[in-house]
Amino acid sequence: MTTIPFEARRFQSTAAYYARYRVPYPDRLIERIAEQTGLSAGERVLDLGCGPGQLGIAIARLTKAAVIGLDPEPEMLEAAEADAAAAGVDIAFVRGSSYDLDSRFSPLKMSVMGRSFHWMDRSATLKALDEITVADGCVALFGDRHISSTPDWRQAVNTLVKPLRRSAMPIANVGSGRIG
Template identity: 45%
Template sequence: MTSYTPDELFASTAPYYARYRPGYDPAFYNTLAQRFTLSGTERVLDLGTGTGVIALPLARLVGHVTAIDPEPGMLEEGRKLAAEQGITNIDWRRGDSTTLPAMHLDPVLLTVMGAAFHWMDRDQTLRELDQLIEPDGAVVLASGGAPGDIEPAPWLQIITDVRTRYLGPQRRAGSSTYTHPPERHQGVLARSPFSGIDIIRWDRTLTRTLDEVIGLQFSYSYSSPAQLGDRKDAFEHDLREALTDFAPAGTFDEIVRTEAIIATRS
């Protein structure tokens, strides 16, 4: 797999990520609470936490969350959000899947990962987590589902067209390009110690404003301010104009999926 440095991918996205990413369906957290009988005492690891999209709501259900991310700006945004919400049981730590053995973490009941697992050496990460997760614990992967699982909203093509004019047809990833792993996470999990797999999905409709749609684009590694450089303002102008022509009312509906893969030891 191609390796990417955090500065290339997400350094410029952090404030947009914190503000515009929609988070996961509340039913996801209810399911974890019921499935693992969370009592407010458990330790969990959020690996690739970003700005704490999962760590913040999960912290209300467990005793302690270790939130790890390689990008300092993401961690700083997470700390700000935690302070605003009065959440004090998250330990924000810089690191990634390759630094786990050296971080000397306490055992955890759950390791949760949002849209970060596909950036990792997945097989090696699961071997490391087998040493960390308690016997009755689990790996939990949360995402929007695999590409193509949901019919995209028609206005997303408008964004693709404008982004392609500025950044080309291939999905950018730092100074390189990105290709989604051909093997789904389920296949990697099936040959790991965590081969007992349950998949649960929830769909909801989100309505965004024009400003929210544009801000969301700057939260992605492939259309980040760093990728656009001095063309960021021009990109925003053209995107705003194209979306307004498409939807003059300025509202944009999209079906958003939360997919949870819960993997336990068989």
């Protein structure tokens, strides 16, 4: 397994794009996770690598859990704080990363990571979370696709976009984060 080197400011100046263009997590998905895990109002949830807070804000809004958002990028935390205030939820946002997990976050009922786990030292992160999570707690990873999804939606999009690539129309290069 390759570990991506940690760069605290990797996402500097991207908060506005994340907040505007990232697809939100469906309320029903979050409600189902809460039902399956028995998450109750007031229980502690850590949104690790929270970015602009989309996942943590939705969890706080829908479950009334005590959410903590942790991210190394100050601009992401500023956006998250503004969006949490606009949503009327009280979330504690902390500057830090998976390398900063310690007893101050304990006890956690749940830790969530929305499209962020791949940036972390996965083994060390899970070990640290295990030490601060209650016995019946869990870690939930959120991503863009179902683990066993078929057909691959990216392949379907690329098939549809292929004719446009031959035209003069600028299009997003699926999955690359660039236009052209």
